[in-house]
Amino acid sequence: MVAAAAALLEKAARLSAKQWAGATDARQRAHALRLHAEELIEEDVHAYLGYMDSVRSGIGLDAARSKTVDVPLDLVRSAALVTTLADQLASKGNPKLRADAVVAGILAAAAAESGVALITVNIAGKDDVRLSEAGKLASQASDLARSLRSEAS
Numbered sequence: 001m002v003a004a005a006a007a008l009l010e011k012a013a014r015l016s017a018k019q020w021a022g023a024t025d026a027r028q029r030a031h032a033l034r035l036h037a038e039e040l041i042e043e044d045v046h047a048y049l050g051y052m053d054s055v056r057s058g059i060g061l062d063a064a065r066s067k068t069v070d071v072p073l074d075l076v077r078s079a080a081l082v083t084t085l086a087d088q089l090a091s092k093g094n095p096k097l098r099a100d101a102v103v104a105g106i107l108a109a110a111a112a113e114s115g116v117a118l119i120t121v122n123i124a125g126k127d128d129v130r131l132s133e134a135g136k137l138a139s140q141a142s143d144l145a146r147s148l149r150s151e152a153s
Contacts, residue, residue, distance in 0.1 A: 037045050
Protein backbone atom coordinates (compact mmCIF):
# COMPACT_ATOMS: atom_id res chain seq x y z
CA MET A 1 0.00 0.00 0.00
CA VAL A 2 2.86 2.38 0.73
CA ALA A 3 4.35 1.85 -2.72
CA ALA A 4 0.96 2.45 -4.37
CA ALA A 5 0.44 5.60 -2.31
CA ALA A 6 3.88 6.91 -3.19
CA ALA A 7 3.24 6.16 -6.88
CA LEU A 8 0.08 8.29 -6.74
CA LEU A 9 2.13 11.09 -5.24
CA GLU A 10 4.78 10.75 -7.94
CA LYS A 11 2.06 11.28 -10.53
CA ALA A 12 0.53 14.21 -8.65
CA ALA A 13 3.92 15.85 -8.17
CA ARG A 14 4.93 15.36 -11.79
CA LEU A 15 1.80 17.21 -12.87
CA SER A 16 2.07 19.96 -10.24
CA ALA A 17 5.19 21.82 -11.42
CA LYS A 18 3.12 24.80 -12.61
CA GLN A 19 1.32 25.13 -9.29
CA TRP A 20 4.14 24.46 -6.82
CA ALA A 21 7.84 25.22 -6.92
CA GLY A 22 8.47 22.25 -4.62
CA ALA A 23 6.86 19.73 -6.98
CA THR A 24 10.14 18.43 -8.40
CA ASP A 25 11.51 17.76 -4.93
CA ALA A 26 8.20 16.15 -3.94
CA ARG A 27 8.35 13.88 -6.98
CA GLN A 28 11.89 12.80 -6.09
CA ARG A 29 10.88 12.09 -2.49
CA ALA A 30 7.80 10.15 -3.63
CA HIS A 31 9.92 8.15 -6.05
CA ALA A 32 12.46 7.29 -3.35
CA LEU A 33 9.69 6.31 -0.94
CA ARG A 34 8.06 4.11 -3.59
CA LEU A 35 11.32 2.29 -4.31
CA HIS A 36 12.00 1.82 -0.61
CA ALA A 37 8.48 0.49 -0.01
CA GLU A 38 8.94 -1.99 -2.84
CA GLU A 39 12.17 -3.18 -1.23
CA LEU A 40 10.38 -3.61 2.08
CA ILE A 41 7.95 -6.05 0.48
CA GLU A 42 10.88 -8.33 -0.33
CA GLU A 43 12.53 -7.74 3.06
CA ASP A 44 9.31 -8.71 4.82
CA VAL A 45 9.24 -12.05 3.01
CA HIS A 46 12.86 -12.75 3.95
CA ALA A 47 12.30 -11.69 7.56
CA TYR A 48 9.37 -14.06 7.94
CA LEU A 49 11.10 -16.96 6.22
CA GLY A 50 14.20 -16.36 8.34
CA TYR A 51 12.06 -16.39 11.46
CA MET A 52 10.42 -19.68 10.44
CA ASP A 53 13.86 -21.21 9.80
CA SER A 54 14.96 -20.07 13.27
CA VAL A 55 11.86 -21.55 14.86
CA ARG A 56 12.56 -24.88 13.19
CA SER A 57 16.27 -24.90 14.04
CA GLY A 58 16.10 -23.16 17.40
CA ILE A 59 19.06 -21.01 16.35
CA GLY A 60 19.03 -17.21 16.28
CA LEU A 61 15.39 -16.92 17.27
CA ASP A 62 15.67 -13.53 19.03
CA ALA A 63 17.46 -11.90 16.10
CA ALA A 64 15.02 -13.38 13.62
CA ARG A 65 12.02 -12.23 15.66
CA SER A 66 13.56 -8.76 15.93
CA LYS A 67 13.80 -8.57 12.15
CA THR A 68 10.06 -9.29 11.92
CA VAL A 69 9.56 -6.11 13.94
CA ASP A 70 12.20 -3.97 12.24
CA VAL A 71 10.74 -4.38 8.76
CA PRO A 72 7.17 -3.37 9.65
CA LEU A 73 8.57 -0.47 11.70
CA ASP A 74 10.42 0.72 8.62
CA LEU A 75 7.15 0.38 6.72
CA VAL A 76 5.33 2.51 9.33
CA ARG A 77 8.05 5.17 9.15
CA SER A 78 7.82 5.24 5.36
CA ALA A 79 4.03 5.37 5.46
CA ALA A 80 4.16 8.34 7.82
CA LEU A 81 6.47 10.17 5.41
CA VAL A 82 4.14 9.39 2.51
CA THR A 83 1.17 10.74 4.48
CA THR A 84 3.02 13.97 5.19
CA LEU A 85 3.97 14.32 1.54
CA ALA A 86 0.35 13.63 0.56
CA ASP A 87 -0.75 16.50 2.77
CA GLN A 88 1.75 18.83 1.09
CA LEU A 89 0.66 17.82 -2.40
CA ALA A 90 -3.01 18.08 -1.50
CA SER A 91 -2.55 21.66 -0.35
CA LYS A 92 0.12 22.93 -2.75
CA GLY A 93 -0.08 20.72 -5.83
CA ASN A 94 -2.28 20.65 -8.89
CA PRO A 95 -5.88 20.97 -7.64
CA LYS A 96 -7.02 18.52 -10.33
CA LEU A 97 -4.91 15.86 -8.60
CA ARG A 98 -5.90 16.70 -5.03
CA ALA A 99 -8.04 13.55 -4.83
CA ASP A 100 -5.00 11.45 -5.77
CA ALA A 101 -3.02 13.03 -2.94
CA VAL A 102 -5.89 12.46 -0.50
CA VAL A 103 -6.19 8.80 -1.52
CA ALA A 104 -2.42 8.41 -1.16
CA GLY A 105 -2.63 9.78 2.37
CA ILE A 106 -5.48 7.42 3.26
CA LEU A 107 -3.63 4.40 1.82
CA ALA A 108 -0.41 5.31 3.62
CA ALA A 109 -2.21 5.80 6.94
CA ALA A 110 -3.88 2.40 6.53
CA ALA A 111 -0.47 0.87 5.83
CA ALA A 112 0.93 2.48 8.98
CA GLU A 113 -1.91 1.04 11.07
CA SER A 114 -1.36 -2.36 9.44
CA GLY A 115 2.32 -2.17 10.34
CA VAL A 116 1.42 -1.57 13.97
CA ALA A 117 -0.79 -4.67 13.91
CA LEU A 118 2.11 -6.75 12.59
CA ILE A 119 4.51 -5.36 15.16
CA THR A 120 2.02 -6.10 17.95
CA VAL A 121 1.83 -9.74 16.91
CA ASN A 122 5.56 -10.07 16.27
CA ILE A 123 6.72 -8.72 19.63
CA ALA A 124 4.69 -11.52 21.21
CA GLY A 125 3.58 -9.55 24.27
CA LYS A 126 7.04 -8.29 25.15
CA ASP A 127 7.64 -4.67 26.11
CA ASP A 128 9.28 -3.11 23.06
CA VAL A 129 9.85 0.60 22.38
CA ARG A 130 9.45 -0.03 18.67
CA LEU A 131 5.74 -0.62 19.20
CA SER A 132 5.27 2.76 20.89
CA GLU A 133 7.19 4.52 18.10
CA ALA A 134 5.11 2.77 15.46
CA GLY A 135 1.88 3.53 17.30
CA LYS A 136 2.70 7.21 17.57
CA LEU A 137 3.62 7.48 13.88
CA ALA A 138 0.52 5.56 12.78
CA SER A 139 -1.71 7.71 14.95
CA GLN A 140 -0.24 10.88 13.45
CA ALA A 141 -0.64 9.47 9.93
CA SER A 142 -4.25 8.50 10.62
CA ASP A 143 -5.05 11.93 12.03
CA LEU A 144 -3.55 13.57 8.96
CA ALA A 145 -5.45 11.24 6.62
CA ARG A 146 -8.73 12.01 8.42
CA SER A 147 -7.99 15.70 8.04
CA LEU A 148 -7.30 15.27 4.34
CA ARG A 149 -10.48 13.27 3.89
CA SER A 150 -12.63 15.83 5.70
CA GLU A 151 -11.14 18.68 3.67
CA ALA A 152 -11.89 16.76 0.47
CA SER A 153 -15.59 16.41 1.36
